[in-house]
Amino acid sequence: MYPWGMDLARMLEKCEREQWSVDDLDWSGTPRAMSAEDERAIVQYFTDMAGIERLAGALFEEQQRRAEDPKLRRIFESFVKDELRHAEAAERLARFYDQRRLERYEMSPSLVRFAPHFIASVRYLSAEIANAYITCGELILDIALLRSINDFVGDAMSERAMDLINRDESRHIAVDFHMISYYGSQEYLDKLTEEPRAPLSQRVRALWSFAHVLYYGAPFFRAVFFKPMQVVDPTGRRMKEAIKRIQLLSKKPSVRRSRFIHVMERVQEYYNESPLVRSLFGRAIERLMGVDPELISKLYTDAERERAARMSYDELAAEALSAKLA
Ligand SMILES: [Fe+2]
Ligand SMILES: [Fe+2]
Structure with a gap:
């Protein structure tokens, strides 16, 4: 058991037991009938999804490199494998739905441009900031986006693949949430103060x-x-x-001690409360937070906030996942 409450041996055992292969799925069927416009959109979504999954894989590789505990390192190693498998599944889904060969699909150029910088910055930034980005990314991209795409596709093949992908994602989210709680722990804060400052060039x-x-x-x-x-x-x-899940997570007392969350939250408060700040710095803030203005506003009630503060990270992770399944 780790000081911040996750049974790593059990999690590792689960990670190994729940491995699967893209070939386990039956790819022999045919997609439901759909318009040319839908086909184009769906194949493009899966093409980009492959890129997102590879990006997630690279981020977990970074976490694996930093993990000091051997079990935690192996857990991240299994997550890297999971994300590469998801990328492979996405590529197979893109081919599966590319029935009419309407065009040559390519990953969105903005994704291709963004990915290497994101990976590099995660390498240089502190582990806690890297983890905050990974957790937000998993909640927004890997879960909200994928599940919405799956609903839109409305086809058994995508459904079967997503079921297995989501099983992996629930392990990822559970560990992401635990890492967040670790980075807010006194143990980590003490470690931080002992660490020498990085050289200027870095x-x-x-x-x-x-x-x-x-x-x-x-x-x-x-x-x-x-x-x-x-x-x-x-x-x-x-x-x-x-976004609400992310906001609630940032309200946990131990998370509130972490520097990154603090900064993000202050920015959010300024933005919401001051029309002057919004008109002067609105665009910069939107860019910094990486989300649309409407989503920077508070999406939870006070009762929800109090409830989240009382819940364990395991319960919060489970609830974030079940909310997405509903
Ligand atoms: Fe994934
Ligand atoms: Fe993931």
Whole structure:
């Protein structure tokens, strides 16, 4: 048992037991009838999904590299495998739905441009900031987006693949949430104060790559997330749900001690409460947070906030997942 409450041996055992292969799925069927327009959209979504999954894989590789506990390292190693398998599944789904060969599909250029900077900046940034990004990314992209795409496709093949993918994602989210609680723990804060400051050259490189993330992040989110979501989640229900989960997580007392969450939250408060700040810095804030203005507003009630503060990270992770399944 780890000081912050996760039984790593049990989690590792689950990670190994729940491995699967893309070939386990029966790919012999044919897709449901659909319009040419839907076919184009769906094949493009799965093409981009493959890129997102590879990005997630690279981020877990970084976590694996940093993990000091051998069991935790092996858990992340299994997550890297999971994400590569998801990428493979997405590519197979893209081919499966590409019935009419209407065009040559390519990954969205904004995703191709964003990915290397994001991976580099995660390498330079502190582990806690990297983890905050990964957790938000998993909730928004890997869960809200994928589930909405799956609903939109409305076909048994996608359904079967997504069931297995979601089983993997529930392990990822559980560990992501636990890492968040660890980065807010006294143990980690003590460790931080002992750590020597990074050399200037490294801090400059970190800032440089982070500036690129901000710059390329907005077009990436627009092309790969907001635009598809307008089609597959037109009421914004799943997207708001995912953002609400992130907001509630950031209200946990131990998470509140972490520097990154603090900064994000202050930015959010300023934005919501001051029309002056909004008119002067609105665009910069939107870019920094990486989300649409409507989503920066508070999406939870006070009762929900109090309830979340009392819940364990395991319960929060489970609830975030079941909300997405509903
Ligand atoms: Fe994934
Ligand atoms: Fe994941």
